[in-house]
Amino acid sequence: MTTDTLNKVQDTEALVNDTRKAKLLSTEVEHIDITSFDARPIIDAMGKMSFTSRDTARAADLYNQMLSDPECSVILVVAGSTSAGGCMDLYTELVKNNMVDAIVATGATIVDMDFFEALGHKHYQALEIPDDDTLRSLYIDRIYDTYIDEVALQDCDHTIGQIADSLEPRPYSSREFIKEMGKWLADGNAKKTNSLVQTAYEHDVPIFCPAFVDSSAGFGLVKHQVDAMKRGGHYMVLDAIADFRELTDIKIKAGTTGLLMIGGGVPKNFTQDTVVCAEILGHDDVEVHKYAIQITVADVRDGACSSSTLQEAASWGKVSTALEQMVFAEATSVLPLIASDAYHRGAWKNRDKRRFAKLFA
Known part of the structure; x- marks a missing residue:
């Protein structure tokens, strides 16, 4: 790879040394495989406990109810850095096995983490965390105890710009653009073939990123737009209103x-708001979201969207309080148990595929 990546060139004089960087980026994050272990016994045992254990078991039960309900479509909503932290293949497995029907996520989840690894790049365990200024001098980005090579991330930015350059200059929803990313990977460009972006494309599971440019994609798309303007030409743009309309259609x-x-955050509120939007469009018979699980460590005292409880969302007419569960836990510690439990109970085997992406074909 060259330094022709959004014209962000490393200050080579500031590099401590290549050996130091290689040492810090030596232990790859290995993504958990929910098919390789059976979490049913531990979920059953946790259901007989208290505190977060019981909440986790009830969340697992609710997820199984969703998958067993022939009328229920499941929307996976992802914010945060769980993909970088080891849950990337978990999300792909849910799509492959018809356990989710649509996805709403942050741009970081889809681009900086998933698409990034589809290009052959890796996330690394930070077994040692030196001064962050030292990391900056080495062009290493840090997510808590996980490292990303900034040079590799710039390659991701550059690739996003190239995909944008290849498209007809018109408005696109984030779903449309992410579909093009999946198609580009499926056309033989993927270095890792089981990415969420490519798998969702192949299974007609739409992915929405309502704040798409708040990610590495933003750099590539800005570069695409600026270059097109310099040429006096037109450029593609993202249509956030189309995002909301399309997800409401689903x-x-x-x-x-x-x-x-x-x-x-934004993915949570965006998804819940579809009920209100449908009502505004005249669909008075639209159901609130019947089932809801949220795994979060956000503190309810700050009044923010990320921490608002599902009971609070009921006051806005978004979700039902009958079948909801808050799990106050760091997601990588409980999500693999919930997902493995659902995978091995097998309700997904009898579900009809929704293929919601075909609504927009």
């Missing part, structure tokens, strides 16, 4: 829905 089509939410 809610209207789906009827009964269940939410599996990791974290909170």
